[in-house]
Amino acid sequence: MGTDIKIARNQGTFRELMNAFARPGSLAAITPSSEGLLMDVLDVLLDHEVSFCVLGKNKESMEPEITAVTGSRTADTGSADFVIFAAGDTGDELYKVKRGSLEYPDKGATVIYYGAVLDENKKIADHSFKGPGIAAGTGFTAPGIPEGELKKLSEINSEYPLGVDTVIISENNILCIPRSSKIGVVK
Amino acid sequence: MGYIAVKGGKDAIENAEKYLEFQRLKGASDDLSIGQIKDQLYLAVDRIMSEGSLYAPELAALAFKQAAGDTLEASFILRAYRTTKPRVGYSLPCDTKKMKVIRRISAAFKDIPGGQILGPTSDYTLKLLDFGLEEADNAKRKAELEKLLGDIVNYKDYEDIGELPRVIDMLRKEGLVIENKRTKQEDIFDITRESNVFPASRSASLQTMARGETGGLLLLAYSNVRGYGDIHPALGELRVGYVPVMITHPLTKEPYEIGKVKITEAEIIARFNVEGEKPKFSLGYGVCFGHNEVKAISMAILDRAMATSGAKHASNDQEFVLSHVDGIESMGFTIHWKLPHYVTFLSDLDRLRKAQEVSGK
Amino acid sequence: MNSAAEKIDGKNGYNFAFLDENAKKEIRRRILKAISIPGYQVPFGSRELPIARGWGTGGLQITLSIIGKSDILKVIDQGCDDSVNAVNIRRFIKSVTGVEMTTDTERATLVQTRHRIPEKPLTKDQVIIFQVPFPEPLRTVEPSEAETRRMHAEADYSRMWLYLYEDIVKCGEISIGARYPVFVNNRYIMDPSPIPRWDIEKLNNSECLNLFCAGREKRIYAIPPRTSVKPLEFEDFRFRIEDFKGNKCEKCGSANSYLDETIDEAAGTRHYYCSDADYCEKNLNNAVRK
Incomplete structure (x- = not known):
């Protein structure tokens, strides 16, 4: 990929990410490059100034690949700036992710779920959403992310402004849950 | 309202730039070479590299020439150049x-x-x-240098x-x-x-x-x-x-x-x-x-x-x-008061008038 | 002589949007954190730009980090597109990105501003970027950064309230003009940049994303769309916007816009015109069409 094309792609992907963070629960549709949407997003966010870790399956194969593409270094779950999970149950690992301090809550990590399923057409939302950026009645469905996972996120973000910010990535959509969002379950 | 004319801001800026450039050019003297600045005004060059945070004598000399001898402005130009360069690596600690x-x-x-x-x-x-330096005299300069060097042939820094x-x-x-x-x-x-x-x-x-x-x-x-x-x-x-x-x-x-x-x-x-x-x-x-x-x-x-x-x-x-x-930050902010502030000024004025009204009652 | 554009287009080969990609990456990461914690000031490694500190380098770094070829940019200073500083910033951005510039608020995808918010409400497809001189609203009551950071951490805003109270005792009203402190998402007190009080309401539950950046003080913060923004006030001493005492714009006749006051010394009279140049022009054009 030529430098100019890459610069333009990263800018475009970032704008979608920015909009998705500004409007939690809304889906941003992005046409992925041949690298796939996860790598496209990581290429926007990661470089040698920050650290990351991959948890769960594919850790051994993905970490060197991400380092090669982004220059970012690996770190353990508790100190990584970006924590990357395969969508699914992450067990207790999520509790170890750093949430920042009251003086510097921005030091809280960004959690990225990849391989999720985000269905724009599903009319009934499973999860309700409240908080900055969210229009009344907004919800979302992410069938790949287990119920317990979102509960864990809520718990981790319950001491706002401490917390983590989350990006959920499917094949060609992203959805963001900043720590300011309150997630509820629609029965 | 002179400088906030509704149209023509672009022309005004470009003309101001030209006028500024004219100030540097209008004298009858020879054009300064980067080499002259680097060799003969080296302490200014050193200062600009230090405050501009980039070790580049030629570029610092160029900035000094461009800034017409204003070391703050020259350091700023150098710093702004530095910021566009990607970081390619780190040196080992200097001993x-x-x-x-x-x-x-x-x-x-x-x-x-x-x-x-x-x-x-x-x-x-x-x-x-x-007053011996008053006349720019290349021959004399060369002779002085030879006298200083004596029988030293391979001079090093x-x-x-x-x-x-x-x-x-x-x-x-x-x-x-x-x-x-x-x-x-x-x-x-x-x-x-x-x-x-x-x-x-x-x-x-x-x-x-x-x-x-x-x-x-x-x-x-x-x-x-x-x-x-x-x-x-x-x-x-x-x-x-x-x-x-x-x-x-x-x-x-x-x-x-x-x-x-x-x-x-x-x-x-x-x-x-x-x-x-x-x-x-x-x-x-x-x-x-x-x-x-x-x-x-x-x-x-x-x-x-x-x-x-x-x-x-x-x-x-x-x-x-x-x-x-930091000279670049303190200078920038101190001179920014030249920018128009009339929206905020009017907002303050409104409060002051109100306060007078209240106390007048 | 080389113009700024020639210096940039020349052999030195500056990157698209001037900043190198790593600088943009860092600023982008900080923007996302700022959006995630509305009103909280995220420190960042502010870069030097070829425009002086204090002259909009914060706003510029945001604009340069988010702008793309398909954007349409509007730059205003005091509400006006043709103020020299706005012209200068526009000229620089144009030379390093080539993107289309506009004075038309509705056409812009990005608006970079100093001291005003356009009168026409911005939409969900627009982002407004504020140039910020003093990001810390508590600086008025406490000079030390270490201490103001603690106050924000603990949401300990008692000294700010005391300051407002003493202000009322002294002046009979809260005497803050522009830069009126606001509460964002019921958590952080935030400096909205030196916009007039007139513009504060536009930040509350806006449709657009609001990004703020102080280059010299190295802070980024944000108000996402649909976020609660409330000016500080007491129940018996309310926040008040500027009072134009029934004066209207003498060009377009608007009674619903922030006005510039000018003084005609010779005649000893005062005149009022819209501060938002595009709003005024559109009003005028509409009047002509009717």
Whole structure:
């Protein structure tokens, strides 16, 4: 990929990410490059100034690949700036992710779920959403992310402004849950 | 409302630029070459590299020419250029013991191992106008140079006189010095990548001062030693010279020298009293690009001053010092008051009128 | 002489949007954190730009980090597109990005501003970027950054309230003109940049994303769309916007816009015109069409 094309792609992907963070629960549709949407997003966010870790399956194969593409270094779950999970149950690992301090809550990590399923057409939302950026009645469905996972996120973000910010990535959509969002379950 | 004319702002700016350029060109004198500035106005070039935070003598000379001799503006131009360059890697820590010294003095001891080396200093020149320099005369310049060189044929910027021991180390051996905490390499703060947080680490503090404005550092350091502070410094050692910059060779993984930079380094010693303990000395450290003794000594005094606990004066207050010594920031903000503020002014006016109304009732 | 554009297009080969990609990456990461914690000031490694500190380098770094070829940019200073500083910033951005510039608020995808918010409400497809001189609203009551950071951490805003109270005792009203402190998402007190009080309401539950950046002070913060923004006030001493005492714009006749006051010394009279140049022009054009 030529430098100019890459610069333009990263800018475009970032704008979608920015909009998705500004409007939690809304889906941003992005046409992925041949690298796939996860790598496209990581290429926007990661470089040698920050650290990351991959948890769960594919850790051994993905970490060197991400380092090669982004220059970012690996770190353990508790100190990584970006924590990357395969969508699914992450067990207790999520509790170890750093949430920042009251003086510097921005030091809280960004959690990225990849391989999720985000269905724009599903009319009934499973999860309700409240908080900055969210229009009344907004919800979302992410069938790949287990119920317990979102509960864990809520718990981790319950001491706002401490917390983590989350990006959920499917094949060609992203959805963001900043720590300011309150997630509820629609029965 | 002159300069906020509704249309024509673009023309006004472009014409102002032309008018400014005209000021530099209108004289009848010869055009200045970058070489002339680099060779003959080298202290200005050094200062610009230090405050602009980029070691690049040609570019600093160019900035000085472009800024018509305004060192603040020139440093700013250089800093703005620096910011566009991607970071390609990190050097290994510079060992200033390896400095090729051209000047090295200590005021604390008469005799020091390796000796006092006065080097190129204006300390003892009489500040009298030299009318001999009045005429630009290349032949005379050449003759003067030949006379100075005598029978030296292969002139170099420095002679290899071997490593000189540090004066401070003599005190260290006696156990008289309180050591500053050493920062692990991976914990070094990078002020070009992160905003200073307070209390700032010493690495952040030294970096901020190393690119600080000479006059700003001088003022604060002077205020301390004059009486708004309690540092009574002794100059342990002042060194000027060329220090090798090493990187890890990408292929051999061995240390590899990529060049030398001229720096000035100052270490000051001041008494440090801890209640219930024997008094000891503590150190203040200053370093900057180029030959700039005022800056290095001021920085060393401030480094030591900020270590004083229970800060009473401006120069003891780390946040105060570090937030105000950057010339590019302080200059930019101080001159921004020239920008129109009439929306905010009217908003204030509204409050003032209202307050008068209220008190009039 | 080389113009700024020639210097940039020349052999030195500056990157698209001037900043190198790593600088943009860092700023982008910080923007996302700022959006995630509305009103909280995220420190960042502010870069030097060829425009002086204090002259909009914060806003510029945001704009340069988010702008793309398909954006349409509007730059205003005091509400006006042709103020010299706005012209200068526009000229610089144009030379390093080539993107289309507009004075038309509705056409812009990005608006960079100093001291005003356009009168016409911005939409969900627009982002407004504020140039910020003083990001810390508590600086008025506390000079030390270490201390103001603690106050924000603990949401300990008692000194700010005391300051407002004493202000009322002294002046009979809260006497803050522009830069009126606001509460964002019921958590952080935030400096909205030196916009007039007139513009504060536009930040509350806006449709657009609001990004703020102070280059010299190295802070980024944000108000996402649909976020609660409330000016500080007491129940018996309410926040008040500027009072134009029934004066209208003498060009377009609007009674619903922030006005500039000018003084005609010779005649000894005062005149009022819209501060938002595009709003005024559109009003005028509409009047002509009718």
